[in-house]
Amino acid sequence: MDITDFYDTFFEEAEELLADMERYLLELDVDEPDSEQLNAIFRAAHSIKGGAGTFGFDALQKTTHLFENLLDHTRKGELRLRRDIVDTFLETKDMLSDQLDAYRNGDEPDQEAFERICQTLQRLALEEIGQDLDSGAPVASSPQSAVKAQPEPEPEAPVVQGAASGSDLRVVALLNVGEKDRQLLVEELGQLGEVVAHGGDEACYEVTLSSSVSNDDIEAVMCFIIDTDQIKIRDAEAGGAPEAAAPAAAPAVEEPQAVPTPNQAQAAVEPAPLASSAASVKTDSIKTDSEKPAKAKAKAKGGGESTSIRVSVDKVDQIINLVGELIITQSMLDQTVSEMDNVANSALQNGMSLLQRNARDLQESVMSIRMIPMDFVFSRFPRVVRETAAKLGKEIELVTEGESTELDKSLTERIIDPLTHLVRNSLDHGIEPPDVRQAAGKPRTGKLVLSAKHQGGNIIIEVIDDGAGLNRDRLLAKARENGLPVSDAMSDDEVWQLIFAPGFSTAKEVTDVSGRGVGMDVVKRNIQGMGGHVQIMSRPGEGTTIRIVLPLTLAILDGMSIKVGNEMFILPLSAVLESLQPSREDLYAMAGDDVVLKVRDEYLPVVAVHEALDVPKAKTELTETIAVIVQGEGRRYALLVDDLVGQQQVVVKNLETNYRKVPGVSAATILGDGSVALILDITGLHRLSREKKEKRRPERKPALEALTVKELEI
Amino acid sequence: MNQTNDAALAAAEAHNREFLVFSLGEEEYAIDILKVQEIRGYENVTRIANAPDFIKGVTNLRGVIVPIVDLRIKFHLDKVEYGGQTVVIVVNVEDRVVGIVVDGVSDVMTLSPDQIKPAPEFGVTLSSDFLSGLGSLDDRMLVIVDIDKLLTSDEMALVESVAD
Numbered sequence: 001m002d003i004t005d006f007y008d009t010f011f012e013e014a015e016e017l018l019a020d021m022e023r024y025l026l027e028l029d030v031d032e033p034d035s036e037q038l039n040a041i042f043r044a045a046h047s048i049k050g051g052a053g054t055f056g057f058d059a060l061q062k063t064t065h066l067f068e069n070l071l072d073h074t075r076k077g078e079l080r081l082r083r084d085i086v087d088t089f090l091e092t093k094d095m096l097s098d099q100l101d102a103y104r105n106g107d108e109p110d111q112e113a114f115e116r117i118c119q120t121l122q123r124l125a126l127e128e129i130g131q132d133l134d135s136g137a138p139v140a141s142s143p144q145s146a147v148k149a150q151p152e153p154e155p156e157a158p159v160v161q162g163a164a165s166g167s168d169l170r171v172v173a174l175l176n177v178g179e180k181d182r183q184l185l186v187e188e189l190g191q192l193g194e195v196v197a198h199g200g201d202e203a204c205y206e207v208t209l210s211s212s213v214s215n216d217d218i219e220a221v222m223c224f225i226i227d228t229d230q231i232k233i234r235d236a237e238a239g240g241a242p243e244a245a246a247p248a249a250a251p252a253v254e255e256p257q258a259v260p261t262p263n264q265a266q267a268a269v270e271p272a273p274l275a276s277s278a279a280s281v282k283t284d285s286i287k288t289d290s291e292k293p294a295k296a297k298a299k300a301k302g303g304g305e306s307t308s309i310r311v312s313v314d315k316v317d318q319i320i321n322l323v324g325e326l327i328i329t330q331s332m333l334d335q336t337v338s339e340m341d342n343v344a345n346s347a348l349q350n351g352m353s354l355l356q357r358n359a360r361d362l363q364e365s366v367m368s369i370r371m372i373p374m375d376f377v378f379s380r381f382p383r384v385v386r387e388t389a390a391k392l393g394k395e396i397e398l399v400t401e402g403e404s405t406e407l408d409k410s411l412t413e414r415i416i417d418p419l420t421h422l423v424r425n426s427l428d429h430g431i432e433p434p435d436v437r438q439a440a441g442k443p444r445t446g447k448l449v450l451s452a453k454h455q456g457g458n459i460i461i462e463v464i465d466d467g468a469g470l471n472r473d474r475l476l477a478k479a480r481e482n483g484l485p486v487s488d489a490m491s492d493d494e495v496w497q498l499i500f501a502p503g504f505s506t507a508k509e510v511t512d513v514s515g516r517g518v519g520m521d522v523v524k525r526n527i528q529g530m531g532g533h534v535q536i537m538s539r540p541g542e543g544t545t546i547r548i549v550l551p552l553t554l555a556i557l558d559g560m561s562i563k564v565g566n567e568m569f570i571l572p573l574s575a576v577l578e579s580l581q582p583s584r585e586d587l588y589a590m591a592g593d594d595v596v597l598k599v600r601d602e603y604l605p606v607v608a609v610h611e612a613l614d615v616p617k618a619k620t621e622l623t624e625t626i627a628v629i630v631q632g633e634g635r636r637y638a639l640l641v642d643d644l645v646g647q648q649q650v651v652v653k654n655l656e657t658n659y660r661k662v663p664g665v666s667a668a669t670i671l672g673d674g675s676v677a678l679i680l681d682i683t684g685l686h687r688l689s690r691e692k693k694e695k696r697r698p699e700r701k702p703a704l705e706a707l708t709v710k711e712l713e714i
Numbered sequence: 715m716n717q718t719n720d721a722a723l724a725a726a727e728a729h730n731r732e733f734l735v736f737s738l739g740e741e742e743y744a745i746d747i748l749k750v751q752e753i754r755g756y757e758n759v760t761r762i763a764n765a766p767d768f769i770k771g772v773t774n775l776r777g778v779i780v781p782i783v784d785l786r787i788k789f790h791l792d793k794v795e796y797g798g799q800t801v802v803i804v805v806n807v808e809d810r811v812v813g814i815v816v817d818g819v820s821d822v823m824t825l826s827p828d829q830i831k832p833a834p835e836f837g838v839t840l841s842s843d844f845l846s847g848l849g850s851l852d853d854r855m856l857v858i859v860d861i862d863k864l865l866t867s868d869e870m871a872l873v874e875s876v877a878d
Contacts, residue, residue: 325777567761613763658810659772659781660874662762670774676760688764 010051011104012310017044018100019379022093026382030081038075041089045071048096059114060099066121067092079128088124090383092117169196170215173232174205313409316369323359323366324651324670330359331672367556370410374452374461375403377412377419381450384420388427395434395444396427401451407459411550414530415461418523422463422546423448425520430467430544440541442466458532458574459550466543470496470536496536500524531572559650559669559679562628563643564609565618570650570669570679577629577636579644584623593693597627597638604629605686608640612664612689618642632682639685652679664688729827733849735856736803736816739791744849744856747822749805756782756800756815766871770815775804781872783865784815807865812872814865823856825849830858843867 021044024037049064067089073079095117099109174185182205186198189209198207215233337345337352378400389396407415431437431446438444449464472495479486479498486498502521527534532550551557551574558573586598587606595606606627610618619625619642627638650669655662655678666681733744759771759782768787772779782802786794802813833845844864849856866873 321777328777615763653777653779655772655779656874658779658812659762659872663764665762668760668772668779670777670779673758674774675758676772676774676779678760678762 007055007104009310010055011100014048014051014100015097017048018093018097020044022090022383023379025086025089025093026386028081028086030083030086033074033081035075038071042068042071042075057099057103059109059111060096060103063092063096063099063114063117063121066118066125067096070121070125073125073129079125085124085128088120092121170209170211171234172207172209173200173234174207175232311369316366319366320370320651323363327359327363327651328670328672328674330355332674335672368406370408371406371552372409372412373403374405374407374412374459377407377416378403378450378452380416381420381423384423385427385448388424392428393433394427394431394446396431396446396448399447399449401449402453405452405454405459406552407452407550408552411530414526415548415550418526418548419450419461419463421520421523422548423450426463426465426467426544426546430465430469432468454552455549459552461548461550462545463548464543464545469540469542469544470499470538471540475499492538493536496538499536500534557650557652557669557679558647560628560647561645561671561677562609562641563645564613564641565615567615568645568671568675568677569609569613569641570677571628571630571639571682572666572679573647575630575632575682577631579626579628582623582625582627582638582640587622595622599627599629599638602636604636604638606638606640607686607689609680609685610640610642611692612685630682632686635683635686637682637686639680639682650677650679730824732822732824733856733858734803734819735821735823736801736819738786738789738817739793742820742854742856743785743816744823744825744858745803745805745861749807749861751804751806751811753819754802754804754813755798756796756802769871773802773813775811775813778811780804780811780813782813782815783870783872786815786817788870805861805865807862810865810873812865814861823849823851825851825856825858833858 021041024041024044028034028037028041045064045068049061049068052058052061052064070079071089074081079085095113098113102109172189174182186195186207189195189207189211194210196208196210198205200206334352334356337349340348342349381400382398385396385398426448427446431448432440432442434444437446447466449462451462451464453460472492475495475498476486476488476490479501482501484498484501486495500520500523524534527548527550530550532548535547535549536544537547538544557570559570560573560576562569562571580599582597588596588598588603590596596603597606598604606622608625609615610620622640625640625642626644627640628644630637630639650671652667653669653676655665655668662678664681664685664687665678666684667679668676669679671677732747734747734750735742735744737743754775757773759773761771762769762781765771768784770782770784772781774780784794796815799818800815801817801819802815803819804811804813829851830847830849833842833847835842844860844867846858846860849858864870
């Protein structure tokens, strides 16, 4: 196995650590920093450094090294935090991200940037604590950290560091290790150095070892046989450390069944977090003289958090596909069984209904794998808001709501950009500068709320600001200037939608943040591309709410199956408003070959599906068909179909994978009988039917005249 | 002497290629067997509106939506019938899966380089761009189709062209 196999794991873990680091840095109270948070930031830097050293990422290792030392001084209270220092830290974090990206792409990081950030950190250290980082680092510069391959926060790391390296005597305590493993381990230790003495019982067996190998290496070797929690290494002569190890051993002794046969091994591990936290509190107190019980609690929690696994999206998609297949097979079986004799096959039928329930449950569980909480998206906004607000000289309080609302992973990734744009826009145009706010009798600090919630089959994401609101007159004036067709009689809703017109910006001047007029139209297009839409609510002087409505997932769709001729199609249920049988008096011919349907005082363009899609043998007599009233891109249409078949959840399959985009069709799905049905795209269908009509205009005249005449007769 | 012969033979064998031979009406065609994923019957094809006539539609191949092209229509054959004998060859072309309808699949043949003659300039229907050559086997002539080029060409309208 090649070491490069572990690169990906390191990159992903480092990325997570950096994300954590950023979160803690942002949460940090500059005047009274929480030592737990400082420790967490330090640990993140330390872990990345360890991994970077192992894989030979020099620039990353050096940067984290300097950063880590600075953080170490901070957490010891030797460096007083200021806002600009936190900013420098954040900048460093960004630099680490960049370096990480470069390594991930197989490049070397930007040398110039690397030197610059190192200088910045060095200078900061010199100015603030009068110490050169490279020489004067008392902790964590020990070489063994470079060997650490697993960048996880290690509660017992301080103990290890206390012992440092050197060829002196060390006591390796093995907790709850059985006789057989013990022998093996003593032999292994013998390979690393000289075993001076060993003895003890199962609960705590001590081996005194004289070796020049680092503690981490010893640990790494033994980890092949026993768990890290079962190993305690301390310096034989060290004063404080044995005391630390003693309470660690104590709870372990209480464990009654201490022979770790495979099925008991887990039981033996259980008291370990307790033990290690006890140990770390002790060592912390030696190091920092600031004993806080809260620390122990947090660290113990950190130790038991590995309850998730990383799986590639491809694998998940494959499972989803297979489950989709299973559902289809199941409904095929179901159909066959339902045609059989009820009495003779009752057992089979019971089995079938059980299978159906299980299959549905399975499908739901599998789909839920793809769902991730909105926190994934929201967590990056504190940074965006902080920086944008600073740039604009505004005071903003960010509130997020509904972080635990879940959304399909592919959508979460695609929502980030549009949402960032909307947030920037709100900060720039929505919320006024502090003075203006004060003059208007509002608190100086503006409030920006990001919220997410489920509603039906949709997720609703809102960006709410308490700023000045949209200015109707200015929007209209600007629209006229841009040559857009507007009138004073337009409803507020229509006026607000103007901001999504391409090239539209009401900002009086172009700022660094927004106002170039590119963007809002892209935002709208992106969101429509995800099958969603944007609504705007605004009240002058009170603020603006921009609401994004998205489907929960792209992979499954609530569909209505319809029949035209002998062909089956699926309409997205979210687009269907109602269906009715059109009566002759509600149908009007218009401009020769267009037909409109009057539904409750509204005239809707009629789109005959069989015409748009050339379906043979469809009902052509309008009054025999069924009109399905649908909504697409804010407009309503009446689709004429032969029959409504039913509602069902369908698995969306991409047509473009092996074919190409088909006009009037958004995707395909597989029906219960194994055949393919196309999912209709409403606006595409309307466009298609118009194109068709234009093409046919000369030859179709007579037929349409006939319709017109009929209409006129009535 | 013997050794050089063997080596020459081995070299020749290394250049031998295997082809799947199928029939369209009376004509025999061949495609590189490595492109073929599977062979199945023609059934359950969903029509796609506003597509060229030789694109019969799409079908469900174990959860994957696969377009079906009828080469008989594409090559303007007189008789196009669908029955129990109609066969779909599922091919893998540039990470895409496409099914092609043919009248029948006859066998798999190994052709050595000297059995493959360059294709002459053809008429309008089948541009020689899409041919790798003509294979001669006793008294049979096989039209060797470059299925990659044919199926990804603009005139097949299977792949979104860059201009779109």
